[in-house]
Amino acid sequence: MKLVVKGARIVSPSEIAENDILIENGLIKKIAKDIKDPSAKTLDARGKYALPGFIDMHTHLRTPGREDEETIETGSRAAVKGGFTTILCMPNTEPAIDNYEIALRIRKEAEKIGLLDIFPVGAITKQRQGKELSEFGQLKKAGCLALSDDGSPVEDPSLLRKALEYAKLFDLLIISHCEDLSLSGGGILRESELTAKSGFSYIPEIAESVIVAREIELARFLEAKIHLAHISTNRSIELIKRAKKDAIRVSAESCPHYFSLSLEDIAKNFDSNYKVNPPIGTKEDRQAICKALASDIIDCIATDHAPHTFLEKEGTFYEAAFGMIGLETAFALSLRLVKERIINLEKLADKLSYAPSRILGLSDRGLIEEGRRADIAIVDLDKTWTLTEEKISSKSKNTPFLNQAFEGCVEYTLYKGKIVYKYTDDHIR
């Protein structure tokens, strides 16, 4: 099976160059001008851009337990539609992904569907209870690259210390959900002028930053790696900046909703689809996140794709569950940063692909480079489209971007050289 991608402008973190790509056996065989191979099929990508297939370090596929929200299959379809070729799914499932069998089952099922690579993230502690460590070695064997109790922090710092130390044995990445539960308890909106005016129960910014500070100190002391999930506040960014200056091995992600939205958007109608944890911040936070992406204080963009059924999102802002879906809008929202000249397209390729591949140690992907895997997103930067419920491939439709117009879309997603997604105007699900 051979394929030539013709005439795409190939984006790498350092440059953009127009070339053909020859793909053979799922790998990028050659990148050059005017590749002619009569035995290969061709994909006309003139005028389009080719980015390395996106890698999402943070999704929720709700399997096992909440297949009414998302399944491996619907999650896979949503991911490839968003240009993703590798995703990590978090272990806050029912039961939690805290053992070999469940982790392996997810790996296997994803392979069977075969649209992209899905790596389960193992739970740091058994049943994510924050009491006993789960079997890291077994989880590694089942295919886990990282561990997290996402949805909750590991509250006990001495337990987290042991987790960080023990994880070194298997080179597993610890991903921290930074939230001090006693500070955030019962809150639903970022503590701000909006909550002062409207009386909503609130989550203060320090609920995140005090844990960010704690994780940084643990990482420093233990000389361990730690990855901070869904960073949402200006103050956290300042702490991470300082940590990086001190050469502490901390990496961080933020999500499209944190750099696209602020409290002003929520105040318009208090649509429960804006309810996420950590909560959407102020305009200043939003600007700080944009800046931190440009300056690499925040290493990568992750979606925190969190599907919920219509019923779970119905009701008042209080009643609704936390979370929004994000796989299908991540690229278009990130592209807005490029259009607003906050980052360039090369940087976007870094944030969505190369940086997460480095953080996860996946050296076989993350770049369009000879010898790497042919995981490629071919995108049109100008095509406009509108996100409607019918177009969403995810099983859940909980997004505040519903019925909004976007500029720029994924035209083709290639996974190991195979076209796993192709844009059509009427979007076959």
Next chain:
Amino acid sequence: MSEWSRKHLLGLSEMSKEEIEAILDSAKAFKEISKRQVKKVPALRGKTVVNLFFEASTRTKTSFELAAKRLSADVVNFSSKGSSLEKGETILDTLRNLEAYSVDIFVIRHNHSKAPFYLSTRTQASVINAGDGLNEHPTQALLDMFTVRERLGKLKGLKVAIVGDILHSRVARSNIWGFSKFSSQVWVCAPPTLIPKYYSCLPVKITYSLKEALSGADVVIMLRVQKERQSQMFFPSQREYSEFFSLNEENAKLLKEHSLVMHPGPVNWDVEIASCLKEKVQNLILEQVNNGLAVRMAVLYLLSIGKKYEVGS
């Protein structure tokens, strides 16, 4: 303003001074009805008012019920303690269910901020906010303002001091929006633990000194302090709280001759107000109850009569 066209009463933050005045002016006319031999007018004959209370309340519910009855409306009370979700039903389900009875007005109390707003976007009926979470309690503030206007003859240029649990008070917030629209200066006074961090974004002056709050105040609104705030560590003990934040014979001297002391009730005597002031204060508190009825009649009337369109909020 000669006519009313707002469909819902959700909060004073979004209302104009003229609209507030229209309610207060009407309330003056409605107050008279309760003095008649037959305390009932036919204005809302054939209208259905549902009191939809998701939070315990007797005072506000009684007041709305009587107000609606004196206007000849049919009134249904629906109370549900705790979250309706616990019964597997969302508040929207509850509303839809009751709406099938061709309801004209929902009077809604809910422990979630903006719940009445949420429901107002999903019903044909008018919605009156009877208290939503810690957000607003507009009719309570309107009756406070009505009482002040009746007693002091104006709402402009007053010093209004609100003392007590500001953090958990929707009454404080509504009064701040309301009084500030009439160029009165509202002060809030409480221990720092009971004032939200970003409260200074509201049109309000903040002080931790009761003396400063009371000095020269034309109106003092003492808020109820729930017993559980102590166990939640907002202050170490009731004794200490009342030492620094209760109105007593001594600090009452800082007030003016004409100053009004109000309380949304029920009062914890000797916690918020020293019991030796009971005689002085109680009459006005009872008058507030009476005025509350008039204000709620006015609101029910204005919202249920005529064609409505939604005024941008």
Next chain:
Amino acid sequence: MEYKEKSKIIDSQEICRALKRLAHQILEKNPNPANLALIGIQRRGVFLAKRIQDIISHIKHVDVPLGVIDITLYRDDLTAVGPAPLVRQTQIEFDISTKVVVLVDDVLYTGRTIRCALDEIMDFGRPKRIELAVLIDRGHRELPIRADFVGKNIPTASSEVVEVKVQELDGKDEVVILEKNNE
């Protein structure tokens, strides 16, 4: 709908004379003013009632009690009106049950306002009798109601509007006929 002024039918002097005549007629029918009470209908009826009260006081040297009612809450078209009309003060601070109540309004037209006023007065008690005094009777009754005392009968077309202006509200006393502007 726009209206234009068609003609002035009564000037201030004539209003003055008409009110005097009304006061005399009321006293003629009710020789004992101790039983009398006046109730003006909001808004212009209130000022006319006040003036009648003054005239009676001048003639008889007694103060006839004066009340005010707003009939808005008794209207039969409340469900049909546009925005809610604002309700004005009703104030009857005397016991009406021993009184002959004379209702005062500016214009008697369909009779619906008077029906409201009658119902409302009954909610204050049971007066001995209710009589009706109006400055203008323009005809076109829709209910079996008639005035006991009429300042002036003015035949009108239903397309016309009779507007009474009073010094206290409008800066001058006069009665004009307006007509729908069809241009």
